[in-house]
Each structure stands twice: as C-alpha cells, then as structure tokens.
Amino acid sequence: MKKILLLLCLLLTVSLACAEQHVCAPGGLVDMDLNERWDLCECGKRLNVTQHVWETDDWGDQLCSICGAQLFFWEDGSLELCGVDEQDSVIRQLGWNAEGDLVTNLSTVYEYDAEGHIAYAWYYEADVLYAESAFALDADGYETEVLSIVYYDDGSMSVSEYNLMGDQTMASYYYDGELESTLRFDYTYNAEGVITRMRTFSEDALIEEADYVVMTVGDEIHHYPARLTAWFEDDTRIVYVNDMNGDTLSESHYDAAGNLVLTLEFTTEYDADGNLLRVTTTQDGVLAMVEEYALDADGWTYLAVETAYEADGTQTVTRYDENGEMIN
Ligand SMILES: [Zn+2]
Ligand SMILES: [Zn+2]
Numbered sequence: 001m002k003k004i005l006l007l008l009c010l011l012l013t014v015s016l017a018c019a020e021q022h023v024c025a026p027g028g029l030v031d032m033d034l035n036e037r038w039d040l041c042e043c044g045k046r047l048n049v050t051q052h053v054w055e056t057d058d059w060g061d062q063l064c065s066i067c068g069a070q071l072f073f074w075e076d077g078s079l080e081l082c083g084v085d086e087q088d089s090v091i092r093q094l095g096w097n098a099e100g101d102l103v104t105n106l107s108t109v110y111e112y113d114a115e116g117h118i119a120y121a122w123y124y125e126a127d128v129l130y131a132e133s134a135f136a137l138d139a140d141g142y143e144t145e146v147l148s149i150v151y152y153d154d155g156s157m158s159v160s161e162y163n164l165m166g167d168q169t170m171a172s173y174y175y176d177g178e179l180e181s182t183l184r185f186d187y188t189y190n191a192e193g194v195i196t197r198m199r200t201f202s203e204d205a206l207i208e209e210a211d212y213v214v215m216t217v218g219d220e221i222h223h224y225p226a227r228l229t230a231w232f233e234d235d236t237r238i239v240y241v242n243d244m245n246g247d248t249l250s251e252s253h254y255d256a257a258g259n260l261v262l263t264l265e266f267t268t269e270y271d272a273d274g275n276l277l278r279v280t281t282t283q284d285g286v287l288a289m290v291e292e293y294a295l296d297a298d299g300w301t302y303l304a305v306e307t308a309y310e311a312d313g314t315q316t317v318t319r320y321d322e323n324g325e326m327i328n
Helices: 002-021
Strands: 026-032 036-041 046-051 054-056 062-064 070-073 079-084 090-096 102-112 118-125 128-137 143-151 156-162 168-175 178-189 195-202 205-217 220-231 237-242 248-254 260-270 276-283 286-295 301-309 315-320
Touching (some): 026 046
Antiparallel strands (some): 062 070, 070 079, 090 102, 156 168, 168 178, 178 195, 195 205, 205 220, 220 237, 237 248, 248 260, 260 276
C-alpha cells in the first residue's frame, strides 16, 4: 500500500511539473469552422473561442458580424469560408465541394509593421508551411514583395528576392538544404523607371547583359532587348542584335581572346497577316541557310523546308511535316 501511494505521489509531482512547463498562448494561427473561430496554441488547444454570428450581406452571402468571416454558397453546391484578421486580410480559406469533402484548406499568418502594413506572411496548406514572403514599401508607399521562399514536396526550396521596383534581383534553388544554384540580376533604369540594362550573374560571374530600347510606334510602346551578350564558361561570348518584333538580326561570335570569329545575319519575312514566312541566314556575308515556314490545318506556323548552302556550292534541302518529322 505504501508503495502505491509513493508511486501516486511521484506521478502527481511529474504531471504537475509538466503542466508548469507549458502555458497555452495564441501561437499566431487563427482557425475556424462554420460555427466558431479560435486562436490556436502550438499544442493544438483552442483558445478564445467565439461563435460566428452569420448575417446576410448586400450580396446575399453570409457575413459574420463578430469576426468579418464570409460564407459563399456557390451554384455548383460547393461552400467556401473566408476568414479575415483585424486588418481585413484573408487569413483562412476553407472550401467544401457539393459532397461535403474539404477541398481547400489554406491559412496565412501576417506580421504587420507599426503603421499596419504587411511586413511578412507565412502561407500554409493543410497546416504545412509551403511559402513565405517579406514585404517592404515602394516609393509610392505600397507594400511590395521583396522576398519569396517556396517549399516543394521533394524537399527542395526556391528563394527569390525583388527590388522595390518589383524586379527580381536574386533566384536561388536549394535541394536537401544545400544551395544548388544562385543567379543575381542587376538593373539600370531610365528617368521613367523603365529598365535600360539588365545584367545576370552566376557565382559573381557576369553571364548575360541585355541592353533594352524603349520605342514608341504609333500608340504602342515597345520595350525590347536590342542587344544581348551571353558569356560562356570557356570565356567565349555571343552578341545578339534583336529588333522590336523579337527577331534576331545578327549573332556575333567571339573567342576567349575577344576576336570576332563568326557573324550570322538573319532576314525574317512575314506575310500580310503577320505569319512567319522565311528566315534567310548569311554567314560572314555568304548565304548559308534558308528556312521556309508554312501553316498547318490549325493555323500554326511550322518549319517546312530548310535549304543549307555549302561553301562548295552544294545545296541540301530538307523537308518537314507539321509534326517536325523529316519527309523524303
Ligand atoms: Zn498549449
Ligand atoms: Zn465570426
């Protein structure tokens, strides 16, 4: 009997000690169902449980007069519950199909700055974190995403950074916690905030430089990389010159010592409807290739005939069908 009492005392002491270690507190996650809304402790306990009070709003949807949640009854019989925080940002989306199966289960947790702007967001699907975003204020005072982290099912992760103009400045990819690749992008803008140069770096090495032209034709504004230089691992480079239609006019190939070794020039022809007809290529000023295009039954352009001109005067003609298979 004594032994049992002692054991009971021990158990009591142990359980008291455990209870003292954990004090339930809202962990930042708000959850809800069709009847109630509550703050969630990390241990899973529901705190501050309040009942929804559903009222029909001007649009015929149900609006909770206590927490601002909305219920949408869709024509296909599905049901959607949207919960918002004090700043009216959507923090919970639950959706059921007509059969009553839960088909949407999304949560977002926002962190706000002192002025009430969104500073950070964590995105969950079925309680699993799948993305995070950091925000900063742009020149006009609007929240703009400056960091995006996306977690994939296979354990990989992508990290993207953006500047306050909304242009991506970094793209990293991680697999199994290891950094696999990083690209950095650097921009030059004109006075109107339009990109005039974009440079791409890999491991601090410049691998691409694009010079943009802004041109107004009629009431259309064309913004295109008129000149693009790509550097390769063996230090050779190719300079592409493009027109505003996105067609390449020329390719200049340089060796590692900076000598021009090859120049290709392209003439691209279209029919009156804007369909690609023919691309003529010269190599160092000599006709090298003519590609002729045709339209398939669905109106898609395909390469139909390719004529290669060899230096010795021979011509090789290759014909293709709509599926890109050689005919001969
Ligand atoms: Zn707890
Ligand atoms: Zn409510």
